[in-house]
Amino acid sequence: MIEIRWHGRGGHGIVVASDLLGEMLLEKKLYTLSIPVFGAERRGAPVMVVTRINNRPIMKRSAESNPDIIIVTDRHLVDMVDVTNGLKKGGLVVINTDEFDEELSSIFKDFKVAYVNAVEISGKWGLKLSGLPLVNIPLLGALIKATNLVNPDVGERVLRKHWKGDLGEKNASVFREAYEVVKIVDES
Numbered sequence: 343m344i345e346i347r348w349h350g351r352g353g354h355g356i357v358v359a360s361d362l363l364g365e366m367l368l369e370k371k372l373y374t375l376s377i378p379v380f381g382a383e384r385r386g387a388p389v390m391v392v393t394r395i396n397n398r399p400i401m402k403r404s405a406e407s408n409p410d411i412i413i414v415t416d417r418h419l420v421d422m423v424d425v426t427n428g429l430k431k432g433g434l435v436v437i438n439t440d441e442f443d444e445e446l447s448s449i450f451k452d453f454k455v456a457y458v459n460a461v462e463i464s465g466k467w468g469l470k471l472s473g474l475p476l477v478n479i480p481l482l483g484a485l486i487k488a489t490n491l492v493n494p495d496v497g498e499r500v501l502r503k504h505w506k507g508d509l510g511e512k513n514a515s516v517f518r519e520a521y522e523v524v525k526i527v528d529e530s
Contacts, residue, residue: 343396344394344395344396344410344411345392345393345394345395345407345410345411346360346363346392346393346394346395346409346410346411346413346485347391347393347407347409347411347412347413347428347429348390348391348392348393348413348415349388349390349412349414349415349419350388350389350390350391350413350414350415350416350419350478351385351386351387351388351389351415351416351419352380352385352386352387352389353385353386353472354389354415354476354477354478355471355476355477355478355479356378356389356390356391356413356415356478357376357378357391358478359413359478359479359481359482360376360378360391360393362482362501362504363393363482363485363491364376364393365500365503365504366486366491366496366497366500367395367491367492369492369496370492371397372397373395373397373398373399373400374394374395374396375393375394375400375402375403376391376392376393377391377392377394377403377404377405378390378391379391379392388419390405392405392407392409395491407428408428408429409428409429409433410429410430410434411436411485411489412425412426412429412434412435412436413436413437413481413485414435414438415438415460415478415481416438416477417438417446420437420446420449426450426453429453431452431453432452432453432454433454434455434456434488434489435455435456436455436457436458436484436485436488437455437456438457438458438459438460438461438477438480438481439457439459440459440461440462441457442457442525442527447527454488454526454527454528455526455527455528456484456485456487456488456524456526456527457525458480458481458483458484458520458523458524458525460475460477460481460484460520461475462475463480463516463519463523464476464477464516466519467515467516467519468512469513479501479513479516480516480517480519480520482517482520483518483519483520483521484520484521484524486517486521487520487521487522487524488524494517494518494521497514497517498517498518501513501514502514
């Protein structure tokens with residue numbers, strides 16, 4: 343079983359991204375389970391989602407995880423939450439940041455890291471909610487590149503199906519751009 347733990351803020355769309363990943367994995371006949379963890383949080387408050395992937399039905403329903411992969415939608419969350427808690431040695435970190443600096447290198451020294459400027463990509467394509475760039479789809483593109491969980495063409499097709507017309511095309515373009523520009527550093 344593969345476990346992914348998403349760390350984000352309310353409004354970043356991590357629940358939607360986890361569900362879309364599940365749709366993409368259906369093409370490979372894999373089982374997925376998405377478990378959002380949040381209470382009465384408001385936009386901007388830290389939230390978490392656990393995604394499980396397996397080739398047979400998933401029975402584990404708790405949010406406790408020992409993830410293989412973590413996804414961080416906001417670099418500043420690493421100062422607020424121990425995002426690497428339980429992450430397997432040599433695991434993958436996918437993070438929204440414009441640079442992989444010494445601070446991040448120190449925090450993620452035992453892990454493989456994929457980073458992409460999701461804010462810039464979403465802003466460029468005009469994917470915003472209440473004036474804030476939506477970072478979930480670029481991070482999904484970065485995840486797919488770093489893991490090869492599915493073919494990127496499958497990802498684009500799912501996005502076009504989920505959002506029709508121009509919005510579907512924008513999301514597919516954001517996904518593909520992030521897939522193409524993500525930088526991967528192996529610190530492990």
